[in-house]
Amino acid sequence: MAMNINKPLFAAAALMVLTACSSDDSPIEPTVERVPVRLGYITIDATETRAAQHLNEGTFDAGERIMVRISNTGAENWTNYTYTTDDNGDMVAPDPCPYYPEGGQHIDIAAYLPATAGTSFTVAADQIADEDYKASELLFATVTDLAKQDEAVELAFTHKMAKMCVNVTAGDGVNSIKGISVLNVRPTVSFNQATGEVGEATGEPISIAMSNNGAAVIPAQTIDGDILAIETDKGTAVFVANDIVFEAGYRYTANITVNLQAVGTTTAITNWTSTGAVTVNPVVSVASDAPAGVVAVDLGLSVKWANMNIGATEETGNGTYFAWGETTDKTYFYYSWDTYAWCRENGDHHLLTKYCPTNYQNYWFDQSGRIPADNKLTLDLGDDAARASWGGNWRMPTYDEWKELITQCTWTWEWGQLNSSGNTTGVRVTGKNGNSIFLPASGKLINNYRETFEIGTYEKGYYWTSSVGGNPSFGTPSPYFAHCATIDGRYQKVFSVVYKHYYFDVYDENRCYGCTVRAVMP
16 A cells, blocks of 8 residues: 655645625625625645545535634624635635624634534545535634735635545456445544534444545544455455554545455454554455465565464464474474474484585484485475465565564564463564564474473464574574574563563574464565
């Protein structure tokens, strides 16, 4: 989803000046003391227009009604005047028109549209038609302590609602998009007709059908949970977001590609960024073997990271445990050298049969079968659990890609529930672009049991890289080990301090142990 706007929805453009209180049909007899209040307004930037995505190109439409309220400064009594717009979008004064008071009394002006807005304002649930969309928009302008003048008074209208635009593309397995709805919107606000102040959004949450141009206006509010329903020819895809704040006067744009995998499921939009200016990257097309809900999240790094573990169905799921270089889990969770695919027993030793560098050939590598050292330091794709499970361009991250994730992102430990199937305890990893993924404290499996020291008791997680272990800085690989990214929250919890290198870094782990896999793609 693309959006790089970080400014208010309205920008000043050309000044449209109205010669108020004059018409051929109703001539006005001027007097010395009576000076008409002449009004003009600041038009709206055509690229950030108030109606749908491309309506009202720089002006109001013909036939719109604008309420103008005028009061002597300091007084509490207001006189209402309903202005209309002509074919050019210019404001036309009513008859009789407003005049400045006699003498030196100053005035206050408040203007808003739609003119029918009361002390309570509710957006429409159906904003498909342009007129229904515009009826849901609330614009307000005010000028205070204004002295008598002959020049036109500039009314600078501003948004009192937030605007949401959604551009949807039919992706893999989807032929057409039939409709878009914004979900869980509280539709009503209080409205002060004198000051323009708008209250907190209230009312039972409703679904709002977006315009044919993919836009809707909503009161400023925070939406947590289901936020978009996109109807396709294959069914409806629902998208969720966490505590997204919509502010009045800002436009929020989401560009989403809906693939067949998203239909009938709920998919997290994990990459909303800063308030008032959001970037939602397209949901990346995933292989048909990947489960529904899998998203490749752009963290601003060299690769995109999956939003859940291989074998999981949600971001907090532990997923499947793999020995390094194997593509299936173990029967009865028996993870040891006795069951490891890439070694064989020779007396008191387990000799490696694949992924062994030349410098360890004499001791670590199986010579009895005359298998030469292969000097492989990175997994073949045929032995990559991510590629075997999800296909497409998915694969296991390298040592360098895990180190990039650690050093280029912000890591925040989150405490939650621990169990054998999923954890809300783990690390929230946030990129510089504001997008994030969650790594649950999924632990590891050793021998023929789920080691209680690592799963469901202590707060640790182990994630395989695709790289053979050892010290890459000195070029000394250790073939019995593979590099494993480790998260460990125990030190932070016990000592109430953060030792970064204690609870997330890349270490060596025995290749035969069962650890989880987080996939990446280009």
